[in-house]
Amino acid sequence: MTWSNLHAKVHITLRKRQLLPKKERLLVAVSGGQDSLCLLKLLVDLQSKWEWELAIAHCDHGWPTDAGMSDHVQQIAQSWGIPYYLKTAHHLKETEAAARKWRYQALIEIATEQGFSLVVTAHTKTDRAETFLYNLIRGAGTDGLSSLTWVRSLSENIWLVRPLLEISRSETYQFCQQFNLSIWEDILNQNLKYARNRIRHELLPYLQTHFNPQVEKALIQSAEILRSEGEYLEETAQQWLEKSLSEDKIAIHRQILRGIPLALQRRVMRRFLTTVLSKAPNFEQIEALVNLINAPNRSSTFSLPGTITIEVQGEWIRVSHL
Numbered sequence: 001m002t003w004s005n006l007h008a009k010v011h012i013t014l015r016k017r018q019l020l021p022k023k024e025r026l027l028v029a030v031s032g033g034q035d036s037l038c039l040l041k042l043l044v045d046l047q048s049k050w051e052w053e054l055a056i057a058h059c060d061h062g063w064p065t066d067a068g069m070s071d072h073v074q075q076i077a078q079s080w081g082i083p084y085y086l087k088t089a090h091h092l093k094e095t096e097a098a099a100r101k102w103r104y105q106a107l108i109e110i111a112t113e114q115g116f117s118l119v120v121t122a123h124t125k126t127d128r129a130e131t132f133l134y135n136l137i138r139g140a141g142t143d144g145l146s147s148l149t150w151v152r153s154l155s156e157n158i159w160l161v162r163p164l165l166e167i168s169r170s171e172t173y174q175f176c177q178q179f180n181l182s183i184w185e186d187i188l189n190q191n192l193k194y195a196r197n198r199i200r201h202e203l204l205p206y207l208q209t210h211f212n213p214q215v216e217k218a219l220i221q222s223a224e225i226l227r228s229e230g231e232y233l234e235e236t237a238q239q240w241l242e243k244s245l246s247e248d249k250i251a252i253h254r255q256i257l258r259g260i261p262l263a264l265q266r267r268v269m270r271r272f273l274t275t276v277l278s279k280a281p282n283f284e285q286i287e288a289l290v291n292l293i294n295a296p297n298r299s300s301t302f303s304l305p306g307t308i309t310i311e312v313q314g315e316w317i318r319v320s321h322l
């Protein structure tokens with residue numbers, strides 16, 4: 001086997017960050033594009049050192065534009081002797097958001113059915129910069145901007161691991177050329193109807209040319225700073241939430257939160273609302289709750305989806321279900 005710089009780089013990252021433990025069973029998410037083929041080849045080549053058991057998961061959106069893609073990945077799996085698991089969508093809406101949501105669900109299903117606790121994707125450093133811009137435009141806070149971390153949970157006992165976050169897309173392309181990997185050219189990646197593609201093909205090159213040739217590096221640096229600050233704020237917010245929460249966990253004490261900075265008030269309220277709504281609240285809902293911290297007694301009430309009402313009762317902000 002030829003050992004390249006990328007093999008060494010990824011091997012060191014895996015060792016330093018302990019991302020994929022020895023002898024683990026890994027479900028590799030392979031779309032057939034340059035990034036995931038590069039990831040697959042790297043893991044196959046490093047397998048003897050780490051003694052992993054590898055399998056491939058592929059998600060077929062069932063769109064006409066995807067025709068042939070799953071067969072291509074299956075052929076690679078066959079010729080490399082790797083187990084292959086496929087999920088195919090039926091009547092999936094042709095939008096980025098629908099595809100993304102369905103894909104993660106499909107990956108969780110394959111992992112659950114086949115007993116994998118680690119799913120590995122080929123997100124790169126370039127994806128990280130693109131995600132930063134994408135989320136910035138959509139009004140994300142610190143957490144959204146610092147997303148695409150090395151590991152995140154997909155479900156209670158399934159983890160998503162991204163070992164290529166220090167590798168750029170041009171490096172994965174060169175690697176595929178060097179090892180003659182047959183990349184599936186996804187025509188959807190060229191379609192400028194999708195915001196992600198406009199960021200990749202238009203916005204980032206524009207920023208590189210007109211603002212900062214190192215813009216990718218700069219965005220990743222910001223994401224990294226925000227990630228560590230976000231972690232600190234989240235931990236602190238959790239402590240304030242625990243201090244201010246009633247025993248039955250449906251009310252929060254206003255006085256305790258009055259003296260803390262707005263950044264923390266927002267995070268405490270976001271955490272509180274997440275448990276009440278069983279999903280992430282939006283910015284307006286969080287702000288409405290923050291405003292109740294200083295509202296006069298009994299002056300304020302507001303309703304949330306699912307017949308939930310939140311009102312001020314003396315020093316408490318209380319949730320009630322109608």
Ligand SMILES: Nc1ncnc2c1ncn2[C@@H]1O[C@H](COP(=O)(O)OP(=O)(O)OP(=O)(O)O)[C@@H](O)[C@H]1O
Pocket residue numbers: 029030031035036057058059060061100103120121122123127131148
């Ligand atoms: N059709 C697919 N089948 C299996 N795995 C896929 C498929 N599409 C993407 N992946 C995996 O997900 C990784 C990220 O791909 P992509 O950036 O297109 O997905 P995304 O879901 O939009 O990512 P993000 O989580 O950043 O929004 C790929 O490198 C690959 O590992």
